[in-house]
Amino acid sequence: LKRALTSSKEVANPGIVKVVTNSNGEALYFSRAPIPCDREKGPGKFVAGLHYVHLGIYIYTRETLLRVSTLPTSPLEEAEKLEQLRALEHGVRIRVWETGHQSLRIDTPKDLREAESALKRMTRQRTPVRSAARTTARGKR
Template sequence: DVLVATDDERIKTAVQRFGGQVVMMTEPYRTGTDRVAAVADSRTGDCFVDLQGDEILLHPDLITDLVEPFLASEATMGTLKRQIDSDQDLHNPGVVKVTTDREGYALYFSRAPIPLVRDDPKRAAVPGLHFIHLGLYIYTRETLQRLTALPTGTLEEAEKLEQLRALENGMRIRVWETTHGSLRIDSPEDVPGALKQLHSRATGLGITHS
């Protein structure tokens, strides 16, 4: 099932307009992960995918790139990364970066440019070294339940990144690489640019829009 979990009546109306399923959330939740866990409590299923409303997917293969390797692995929580292609993104705190170990598990997520190349005075993005984190996740039911039972972590609170709660508590996050991108909406100022890109993509696919 595909569900939209929201506490906003405007979003509910918009989703119902195209025939989507909506779950209205009446309680406040710390993060999107906690909200997904609350929905999962009333649903069947072993795994749950979290697509966050402020992370607009630009290609449906992003979901495939996440789900297929997860189901073929022993991971209990997974997410995606892609190579940074601009120095601006590397230094933008609104763009989350991720570093991984040799097995593809996350070492850390940060709004800061990680890793910092000490001997490069220009602090430029390096292909194969610097990666953007894409904010979509997949979890097993057990991992979701464990995460939501944990208190907000010190690093999570500092960076305002919910996935750090898992790392702070020794939970491993598998990170797979994708070549597809997404649009982040972090402020009202981001909306016009995002709409322009979405309209351009829709036109390229032959989709009419108003």
């Protein structure tokens, strides 16, 4: 999945993995670098409709997963520390769909701490909901 970025700060952040796709929605490249670069605006400058964050959700056929898991790590994967580049470098096509969903990313220890805090806040704010089975057992419908 990919979601449109909204600022130069996001584009320049190496903690945010950017994705560039072709006209068929297939990944051309994933990078921590600010890609693509608008030549006139300069590297890392946000351009609406041009910059997307990669959301790390994958769906593989069994055969593809078995194939990718046995491939050696690739130079690009090693450089960027992005496992999906192994598949791309070995000719596996990765289809990317766009979403408007804003999700938490967990790529660093700091991201993990922030996600844990968010989960705790969500858990505290949740109100108890009666299950249908308990309500029916009490004779209420």
